[in-house]
Amino acid sequence: MTNMVIFAGNVATMECEREPYGLCVDAAIAIEGGRIVWVGSKNELPERFSGWEVTDYGERLVTPALIDAHTHLVFGGNRAAEFEMRLNGASYEQIARAGGGILSTVSATRAASEEALLSDALTRADALVSEGVSCVEVKSGYGLDVETELKMLRVARKFEKLRPMRVKTTFLGAHAVPPEYKSRPKDYLTEVCIPTLHAAHAEGLVDAVDGFCEGIAFTPAQMALVFDEAQSLGLPVKLHAEQLSNLGGARLAASYGALSADHVEYLDEDGVAAMAEAGTVAVLLPGAFYTLRETQVPPVNRLRDKSVPMALATDCNPGSSPLTSLLLTMNMGCTMFRLTPEEALAGVTRNAARALGLQDTGEITVGKRADLAVWDVRHPAELAYRIGFNPLHQRIFGGM
Numbered sequence: 001m002t003n004m005v006i007f008a009g010n011v012a013t014m015e016c017e018r019e020p021y022g023l024c025v026d027a028a029i030a031i032e033g034g035r036i037v038w039v040g041s042k043n044e045l046p047e048r049f050s051g052w053e054v055t056d057y058g059e060r061l062v063t064p065a066l067i068d069a070h071t072h073l074v075f076g077g078n079r080a081a082e083f084e085m086r087l088n089g090a091s092y093e094q095i096a097r098a099g100g101g102i103l104s105t106v107s108a109t110r111a112a113s114e115e116a117l118l119s120d121a122l123t124r125a126d127a128l129v130s131e132g133v134s135c136v137e138v139k140s141g142y143g144l145d146v147e148t149e150l151k152m153l154r155v156a157r158k159f160e161k162l163r164p165m166r167v168k169t170t171f172l173g174a175h176a177v178p179p180e181y182k183s184r185p186k187d188y189l190t191e192v193c194i195p196t197l198h199a200a201h202a203e204g205l206v207d208a209v210d211g212f213c214e215g216i217a218f219t220p221a222q223m224a225l226v227f228d229e230a231q232s233l234g235l236p237v238k239l240h241a242e243q244l245s246n247l248g249g250a251r252l253a254a255s256y257g258a259l260s261a262d263h264v265e266y267l268d269e270d271g272v273a274a275m276a277e278a279g280t281v282a283v284l285l286p287g288a289f290y291t292l293r294e295t296q297v298p299p300v301n302r303l304r305d306k307s308v309p310m311a312l313a314t315d316c317n318p319g320s321s322p323l324t325s326l327l328l329t330m331n332m333g334c335t336m337f338r339l340t341p342e343e344a345l346a347g348v349t350r351n352a353a354r355a356l357g358l359q360d361t362g363e364i365t366v367g368k369r370a371d372l373a374v375w376d377v378r379h380p381a382e383l384a385y386r387i388g389f390n391p392l393h394q395r396i397f398g399g400m
C-alpha cells in the first residue's frame with residue numbers, strides 16, 4: 001500500500017468540533033498504509049510528506065466515503081405486485097396480515113439458491129458503491145428458519161470477498177412470525193429465533209442483533225427475550241422501533257445500550273430522552289416513509305435539541321423501501337424530514353459509522369481509514385440538493 005497525498009478544493013472532514021461540515025479549503029490529506037495521517041490546509045502540509053506521490057483533484061470536493069447503516073440487501077424476488085395492490089387501495093398492514101408483505105419475501109428467499117441471492121444482492125450493493133458507499137449494513141430476517149437465516153448472512157459476508165467494500169451483518173430473526181408459527185410468536189422466538197442466533201454467532205456471522213417491534217411483529221417484552229440473549233453473547237443491539245405506532249421500542253432498545261433505534265416516526269419525548277441518555281443513534285429512513293406514504297415525520301427537532309445523533313439510511317428492502325440510492329436518501333431526509341444538508345451528510349458518514357459501532361471510519365481525521373469519496377461538485381450542500389444526479393468522481397477504499 002503506497003503513501004500518498006491528496007489535494008482538493010474542499011474537504012468536508014465531518015469532524016464534530018469543526019465549523020460546518022468540518023470544511024477545510026485548499027486542503028491536503030496525507031495517507032499512509034490505508035490510514036489518514038494528516039489533514040489540513042495545503043500550504044501547511046509538513047515537510048515530511050514532500051516527495052510522496054500527489055493526486056491533485058483540483059476544485060473537487062472530498063468527503064468521507066458514505067455508509068449505509070440500515071439495509072435488507074439480501075432477499076429473494078421482489079414485491080412490485082404489492083406496490084400495485086397498494087395503488088389499488090390495500091394498506092401495507094392489510095397486505096402483511098393477509099400473509100403477503102414480509103412473508104411473501106420469506107417464501108421467495110427460502111426458495112432461492114445462495115448463488116441467486118448473492119447475484120441479486122451484489123447488483124444492489126454495486127448501485128450503492130457507484131455513489132461512493134464504502135460500507136453497508138446487511139440484515140437477515142427473510143429466512144425465519146435456521147437454514148435460510150444462515151444462508152442470508154453467509155451471502156452478506158461474501159460481498160467483502162467480491163468487492164472492495166465493508167459489510168456489517170445484523171441478525172434480524174425477530175423480523176416477523178413465520179407461517180409455521182402463526183399466532184405463536186413466543187414459541188417462534190424460543191424454538192427458532194434464539195437457537196438460530198446462537199448458530200449464526202458460532203459461525204462468526206453476527207455483528208449486531210435487531211428486531212421489528214411493531215403491532216404486526218413483536219412486542220417490547222418479546223424483543224427483550226432476544227436482547228437478553230444478544231447481551232449474553234456480547235453482541236450489540238438495534239431495533240426497528242416506532243415506525244407505524246408507538247410501543248416504546250426505542251426506550252427498550254436504549255435500556256440495552258442499543259447502537260441505534262431505527263425509523264422512529266412515532267418516537268415520543270420519553271423515547272428521545274432515553275436515547276439521548278444511552279447514546280443511541282436515531283437512524284432515519286425516509287425511503288420507507290416515502291414508499292408507505294406515511295405522514296408522521298420523526299421528531300427531528302426534539303432529537304436535535306437533545307443531541308441525539310441522527311443517521312440516514314436507505315432501508316433497502318423489497319417491501320417498504322426498494323431504494324438503492326444514498327444520495328437520494330439524503331435529499332429525502334432534507335426535503336421530507338427537514339434535516340439540514342450538513343445533518344444529511346453527517347447522517348451517512350459520521351453518525352452512520354456510530355450506528356454500526358465503527359470507530360475507524362466516517363470522518364476525515366488522523367487515524368481513520370482512508371475511505372473517501374471525491375465528487376465533481378464544490379460545496380457539500382450540493383450532494384443533498386440534487387435529485388437523481390450522481391457526481392461521484394472516484395471512491396477511495398482503505399487508501400486504494
Ligand code: DI6
Binds near residue numbers: 211288318320
Ligand atoms: N421495517 C421495514 O421497513 C422493513 N422491515 C421492517 O421491519 C420492511 C420489510 C418488508 O416489508 O419486507
Ligand code: FE
Binds near residue numbers: 071
Ligand atoms: Fe428495515
